[in-house]
Amino acid sequence: MLGRAGKPSTIRPPWAKEESQFVELCSRCDKCIEACEERILVRADGGFPAIDFSQGECTFCEKCVEVCPDGAFVAVKGSAPFSHKIKIESDCIVFKGVVCMVCRDQCEPRAISFTPVVGGLSPPILESDSCNGCGACIAPCPAKAIKVISD
Ligand code: SF4
Ligand code: SF4
Ligand code: SF4
Missing domain, CATH: 3.30.70.20 (Alpha-Beta Plaits)
Structure with a gap:
């Protein structure tokens, strides 16, 4: 993934809160990584979860959102899963x-x-x-x- 300046940036799981909130709230428990049946969530920099699309696609199953104990995701209803x-x-x-x-x-x-x-x-x-x-x-x-x- 490329940011505006062309530098690599990280793709958070779908419906993740805005980046500064996400890294504040996420306790790096790995629950979303374990819950993803598509195996596209990986431990990225700092131990925070990120998507690796070279492993597959997101099916929008919402499992990552459901298992998060830390409120690091927005409500699925009415929100777009990704902004990229x-x-x-x-x-x-x-x-x-x-x-x-x-x-x-x-x-x-x-x-x-x-x-x-x-x-x-x-x-x-x-x-x-x-x-x-x-x-x-x-x-x-x-x-x-x-x-x-x-x-
Ligand atoms: S919505 Fe489902 S497929 Fe997409 S990242 Fe979350 S657990 Fe994986
Ligand atoms: S899948 Fe084929 S047609 Fe599509 S961008 Fe890649 S090379 Fe081009
Ligand atoms: S919806 Fe977008 S990301 Fe998904 S397969 Fe189509 S072009 Fe690719």
């Missing part, structure tokens, strides 16, 4: 003339599409408003061209 955005970079193999639609096939909300271009490449188009930040497109991309952008 997804970006498809120019490493995408379609730009090298290879046919690939792996990301589109992984995307449940259908946020990625390919518009046929006569005699040319059909690059992936990401509709950010439809993307829920689940990360399902990230690990399967053969070019590792899909990145998370922090807000």
Whole structure:
């Protein structure tokens, strides 16, 4: 994940409170990490939980939120799980003339599409408003061209 300055930053679990509140409240008990059946939560810097989308996607099962004893999450109802955005970079193999639609096939909300271009490449188009930040497109991309952008 890249921050605004292009530096790596950390992806907290879905519905995590704002960063300064989160690290204040989270006691690093590992309960959310253990509860995640997708195994995408890892112990990151300082022992705080973070998402590793190279391991899989978030299914929004809410288990991490439910087991937290420290109030480090916002209420699920009425809140967006993630504020990050997804970006498809120019490493995408379609730009090298290879046919690939792996990301589109992984995307449940259908946020990625390919518009046929006569005699040319059909690059992936990401509709950010439809993307829920689940990360399902990230690990399967053969070019590792899909990145998370922090807000
Ligand atoms: S919502 Fe479920 S899948 Fe997503 S990080 Fe939490 S426990 Fe894991
Ligand atoms: S999966 Fe990766 S390489 Fe394939 S079309 Fe999507 S961004 Fe490009
Ligand atoms: S992160 Fe966004 S673009 Fe990628 S699969 Fe999930 S909803 Fe689709």
